[in-house]
Amino acid sequence: MQNDLLTFGGRALASRLIVGTGKYPDMTIARAAILASGAAMVTVAVRRVDLSRREGESILDVLQDAKLAILPNTAGCYTADEAVRTARLAREAGLSELIKLEVIGDQRTLFPDTEGLLQATRVLVKEGFVVLPYTNDDLVVARRLRDAGAAAVMPLAAPIGSGLGIQNPVNLRILIEEIRDVPVIVDAGVGTASDAALAMELGADGILMNTGIAGAGDPVKMARAMRAAVEAGRLAFEAGRIPRKLHASASSPVEGLIR
């Protein structure tokens, strides 16, 4: 990885935070929060044009001047075929090869179907896509995704939108230690700033989040919080934390005490 940038698929992003554009109370808040997050890339979903009503302002309209990279997703797809089809439409709509690949395996948890994910990754890589797969925290799967040509691997921290934070730091840490040649971007489950900081401290190269910001009491303020937290966690990771000890270690000298 290059020093301060999140790089994959030939791109270098100036921020390690990628944010979603869904679930905001309104477009004004969405825009303000997304800008406040400092993100250089945002995700969008691909959906049918609603013919029954006049479309209002879209998320792309309000972000038009912000020069953000657009990362379409295949959210809602339950098979590799659906995901591939959605990815192809996304490419035509956005004129870019980037795709956040989701193949969902369970409706209640939105956990990925890693078998379908791997299949779809292989097809899309062959078609020239830059594939960013949303996956579980299984090292063996991550390695296969990387070997299949994924431009990054994006393990979940916890169920999408759950806000539970890093459920399995051991698995995540092991995965990050072993996947060195493409970025590991924690995707889903981050609920608050300390979750984001912790993910970065474990060595993640970036974080993708949506609900944690969009669903907060004050999304713009939370966007600023997340921006600072990702930076804080990354700096702490690079700085190298002190070891944990069961007992105390005085921070003031013990010599020279008056008696």
Add this chain to the structure above:
Amino acid sequence: MQNDLLTFGGRALASRLIVGTGKYPDMTIARAAILASGAAMVTVAVRRVDLSRREGESILDVLQDAKLAILPNTAGCYTADEAVRTARLAREAGLSELIKLEVIGDQRTLFPDTEGLLQATRVLVKEGFVVLPYTNDDLVVARRLRDAGAAAVMPLAAPIGSGLGIQNPVNLRILIEEIRDVPVIVDAGVGTASDAALAMELGADGILMNTGIAGAGDPVKMARAMRAAVEAGRLAFEAGRIPRKLHASASSPVEGLIR
């Protein structure tokens, strides 16, 4: 508490992070890290002048131009009397009423002796000191310290220098909920950025730390991390995080999926 400032004893600090000045590899790194932390107040210890050797540059020398408030501590004192005596010397040396009050009750853990702490607080408040007591995370003790006139209460997160992070978020949260009229500053035990963010998310008004920065692999970088983490945690606290849920909640719409 006023909006963006940490206020106590008639002072308003521009940063919610207070940092120690001990344990740095050298004075240059100490200065750089302290400045990088953005802290507006630093702690120092009171020690006998060492008559056996020519004193080198002191921590105050290297921070002279930085306009930081100086907060002397009574580290190393094991009785209320020792702490009171040290506080009086500190006042004369620093020409300020501020004192970080430590009355240690155990050598291995450096846990506070809350009985002695309360006693010393009463004496020093009567003498006009602005007393910031380092205490445990016991609400009942915190309330008594406040009632005795402490300008803030400073519960530990974990043993001094242990880097274990917030050991008892429940106790800390309860304490913060109940102590509303003076600031609650988490003192001791913060090991890395996510610990700091978490403490602030629990509603702490500020954090005091030393070893977490001074003992890091790259103290200056960790100081920047901690600065960002305190800011991130505070913003997240103010923004209001999403509730935790066991299951998922899609961030992309479920309407308009192609089939």
Add this chain to the structure above:
Amino acid sequence: MQNDLLTFGGRALASRLIVGTGKYPDMTIARAAILASGAAMVTVAVRRVDLSRREGESILDVLQDAKLAILPNTAGCYTADEAVRTARLAREAGLSELIKLEVIGDQRTLFPDTEGLLQATRVLVKEGFVVLPYTNDDLVVARRLRDAGAAAVMPLAAPIGSGLGIQNPVNLRILIEEIRDVPVIVDAGVGTASDAALAMELGADGILMNTGIAGAGDPVKMARAMRAAVEAGRLAFEAGRIPRKLHASASSPVEGLIR
């Protein structure tokens, strides 16, 4: 401590589990659950006789044939004086010197007032009581209680009735390591079997609980669960657990694999 018994104040209990008698749906379930727990000692509260109505069967009636030691408490007392007065009444009512000493410092959390607790301990020890104080998890306070003559120290795991389990294993472990000459009995906060096992694995000599059993869906079954859990935790503590490792260690041999 003697081998398999919980000993204090000249008594040796055949079980490391002490249970409360409050909050049961009815006396039949209370009796069945208490017997199922295998406890050799039960706590009771001291309350005014209700003159307005004919008293029904009391908890002591239903336990009469069970030969359990009775441990009266001073629950509900907010000052050392109230607790001392209640202890004296309890002694006369029960004709025993045993007292579970509670001096409550906060109504919402029922956290102990450790200052009042220490005061009352000193008074009662002088009067010949066998004092078992309910305290916080502060080592310095625990040491003072022991020095004041307490027959055991009983730190809380979490607020009474909260069911939160061991909130601060580090503090508890440190306390247990240092308090060697009287038993450490975890009192309050245990919610389920694994909490009890964990407390014992940390080295606690015993556990006192009430709500965790009485408030369970099936109190008798939960009593059996707690009995087994205390035994399991104690055995595990004595056996010595394997060290934690980040990575795997095969349990089947790596030699002799067919290829």
Add this chain to the structure above:
Amino acid sequence: MQNDLLTFGGRALASRLIVGTGKYPDMTIARAAILASGAAMVTVAVRRVDLSRREGESILDVLQDAKLAILPNTAGCYTADEAVRTARLAREAGLSELIKLEVIGDQRTLFPDTEGLLQATRVLVKEGFVVLPYTNDDLVVARRLRDAGAAAVMPLAAPIGSGLGIQNPVNLRILIEEIRDVPVIVDAGVGTASDAALAMELGADGILMNTGIAGAGDPVKMARAMRAAVEAGRLAFEAGRIPRKLHASASSPVEGLIR
């Protein structure tokens, strides 16, 4: 699931604890610990006869009179083919259709290769095996294993032999909630009694462990601890624990206090 038994593949085991037979200091301790665990089924590995030396007493010799069901594993197999081949040899050696199926995907963590696992499960089920696959904690994979005819699913709690305990209770709980028609047996990672109790409290039908017992300071005592812990956790699960609350709830009545 039937009431008190762990049932799968037409078998009903009298204990919910299954233990491994590897890594014991010697055969005497192995036998004593396995018997003390109360397990009704034990795992064994399949390895080449060592022609270079006279074979000593085997694990089966020392357990001969104990009437334990034998569950051979495919430990050490890194492909579906190897695992299938080993399973076939195991069937011939043990004259039983039971197989604990392991297809390892990573040497350092011994994490399963879920793709190979699913493949091997399909082959072996077709050949009449009763397949118990060691898998990760992914619900989607678990469902596919069940659909492929696995007689149980055996998610790991943490890396084999790591002793880290339940790393992801959320995933495990979700998996257990959804996999209702075959038992869920937590396999690998349990380090001490409270880990075992916790796994059972999450609703697991059974636990399989080896290193936690065999590697303990006193394996026989730890075996007793684990037996009690599995029982405790199961009882607590069936009893239904009290809800967690942030604040206290008095266990002694508040009426009738003397004033």
Add this chain to the structure above:
Amino acid sequence: MLIHLNGGEHQAPEGATLSGLLEAMRLQPGRVAIEVNGRVVARADFERVQIREGDVLEVVQFVGGG
């Protein structure tokens, strides 16, 4: 004769002992403890301790508690 009993007012016959009071209340002496004007009375003394006008009594027993 008016006494204060368990926080309420109560009429007791002149010269009544603690034992008499318990009997009137149908309470077994073996299960209660009594405080008269803030001092605990030993159970052995219930028969000979007389109640006086205005005494403040607390009669307590054990109940289920944790």
Add this chain to the structure above:
Amino acid sequence: MLIHLNGGEHQAPEGATLSGLLEAMRLQPGRVAIEVNGRVVARADFERVQIREGDVLEVVQFVGGG
């Protein structure tokens, strides 16, 4: 002529192109992608691809998502 559009039935004039359809729907071609009978049509081809009776069309666009 009847076509299937975004899951519903729709009338389109004979010989209409994808561009014409978008125009009729008041949609900007630069924001949508179109699939005809399961195959994505390149945006550059919108003007020359004609719709036929019974075609199954999906017209999609980007919306807020995570």
Add this chain to the structure above:
Amino acid sequence: MLIHLNGGEHQAPEGATLSGLLEAMRLQPGRVAIEVNGRVVARADFERVQIREGDVLEVVQFVGGG
């Protein structure tokens, strides 16, 4: 006659059966399983299955494992 046994080379007498081999190795047939050239042989067949020059044999047993 040379055979490959458990990863090593081994001499076996011409016409030897699996039973004979086990006997020569002092192994009880009830405790082992045998694979010949990648196929498992049923225990019931040990007496009649003859070993041939160059056969690849695996003779396995159960050992302690988790």
Add this chain to the structure above:
Amino acid sequence: MLIHLNGGEHQAPEGATLSGLLEAMRLQPGRVAIEVNGRVVARADFERVQIREGDVLEVVQFVGGG
């Protein structure tokens, strides 16, 4: 004249003031605090407070601490 300074024994000239002592020790008065026989002396008084035989002095300063 013998005094006790910072835990050790020290010779000071008769009639020396605290200021004089600091000067002799090459310490800046603005950076230290002094306790004489357990009582802190105000910095403003350094010039006029004289040291006596047997005085116990503590001269302290700020050092790095947490």
